[in-house]
Amino acid sequence: MAEGLLSGYLPPNGFYGNRPCAVLNHKRTVDMQKKAFQDYYPNHFSHCYGCGRLNEQGLKIKSYWDGDESVCIHEPRPYHTAIPGYVYGGMIASLIDCHSTGTAAAAKYREQNRTMDTEPSIRFLTASLHVDYLLPTPLGVPLEIRGIVKEIKRRKVIVESTLSAEGKVCARGEVVAIQVPEHFMPGIS
Amino acid sequence: MAEGLLSGYLPPNGFYGNRPCAVLNHKRTVDMQKKAFQDYYPNHFSHCYGCGRLNEQGLKIKSYWDGDESVCIHEPRPYHTAIPGYVYGGMIASLIDCHSTGTAAAAKYREQNRTMDTEPSIRFLTASLHVDYLLPTPLGVPLEIRGIVKEIKRRKVIVESTLSAEGKVCARGEVVAIQVPEHFMPGIS
Numbered sequence: 001m002a003e004g005l006l007s008g009y010l011p012p013n014g015f016y017g018n019r020p021c022a023v024l025n026h027k028r029t030v031d032m033q034k035k036a037f038q039d040y041y042p043n044h045f046s047h048c049y050g051c052g053r054l055n056e057q058g059l060k061i062k063s064y065w066d067g068d069e070s071v072c073i074h075e076p077r078p079y080h081t082a083i084p085g086y087v088y089g090g091m092i093a094s095l096i097d098c099h100s101t102g103t104a105a106a107a108k109y110r111e112q113n114r115t116m117d118t119e120p121s122i123r124f125l126t127a128s129l130h131v132d133y134l135l136p137t138p139l140g141v142p143l144e145i146r147g148i149v150k151e152i153k154r155r156k157v158i159v160e161s162t163l164s165a166e167g168k169v170c171a172r173g174e175v176v177a178i179q180v181p182e183h184f185m186p187g188i189s
Numbered sequence: 190m191a192e193g194l195l196s197g198y199l200p201p202n203g204f205y206g207n208r209p210c211a212v213l214n215h216k217r218t219v220d221m222q223k224k225a226f227q228d229y230y231p232n233h234f235s236h237c238y239g240c241g242r243l244n245e246q247g248l249k250i251k252s253y254w255d256g257d258e259s260v261c262i263h264e265p266r267p268y269h270t271a272i273p274g275y276v277y278g279g280m281i282a283s284l285i286d287c288h289s290t291g292t293a294a295a296a297k298y299r300e301q302n303r304t305m306d307t308e309p310s311i312r313f314l315t316a317s318l319h320v321d322y323l324l325p326t327p328l329g330v331p332l333e334i335r336g337i338v339k340e341i342k343r344r345k346v347i348v349e350s351t352l353s354a355e356g357k358v359c360a361r362g363e364v365v366a367i368q369v370p371e372h373f374m375p376g377i378s
Contacts, residue, residue: 044272045272047270048270048272048277049268049269049271050277050278050279057268077246079244079246079247080238081236081237081241082237082314083233083236083237084233084236088237088238088239088283089286089314090279090280090282090287091238091279093282093283093320094277094279094282094283097278125271126322127321127322128319128320128321129319130318131282132317133314133315133318
């Protein structure tokens, strides 16, 4: 792994306590020093509880490209429990939701051969969210959410995701995301 | 509306600020002085971030019977934003999730002609969650989630829900819930 990759995220020995870090089980690495998809959102779209950089109480979910897949690494807070020791299902849904709408936006920029810092800005909202919970998801380890773009068609993008902990896929998600019209103005920035 | 119904929830004039309270738009009323479904969960199932009475940071989602429907009234916190003025989709998914697993448990007790304070206790976990987001959901008003049991078969219960604000259905959900085996012990209480 090149120096600087995942710095500030990975502990020096690749372990959190006595647990191996999930992302090290994966062949690829992600430069998390780069700006995340969500960091490019305009201010009035940056108050999202899940992923807004301007929401002080929020989860600040961050997503990045890793080749043709998108990846998010996120460790839920200790109180995000379902039953003790396991992650709350609503948190899993939230991670899949924000990661997928972020991936949809990033995919649309890619389709247009543009970087995410160029205008006009692109944002997607969730039309539908589906999550299959396959295994209990352990709390206290980083979770890895990986997305692929299944369909990209005009204003609609479908993103499929897996959520893994310690190398095991614990949940699968599908989000249908719809692009926000350019004239949409929420009135508050 | 009989005295005592919704006390502690409804303001005396039926309004929150200058907004009518959503539940008043509905024909039925719910006795929210009763214990909620979630208040009957055993201690080791009461740490859920969404609905656990023992999770201090949690949302404490509460559900009740209203005839053959189940109902939950919940007002998200001011920072549970998607874009300013509207509710975060992950919060909507969380409300539908916990309300549905609670409804599944309550329905199973009903099927067995038992009250929820009798043993053995019944708990359900989410196998899958689907949410269709139909309209932006306004923040700052109570949301009303109504569930119906679509299917109840051995250990599986399917619950369909609507989530409404100010009388308008903003989201629809479907949860497939699976009953936790009696021998299941999370190890921490």
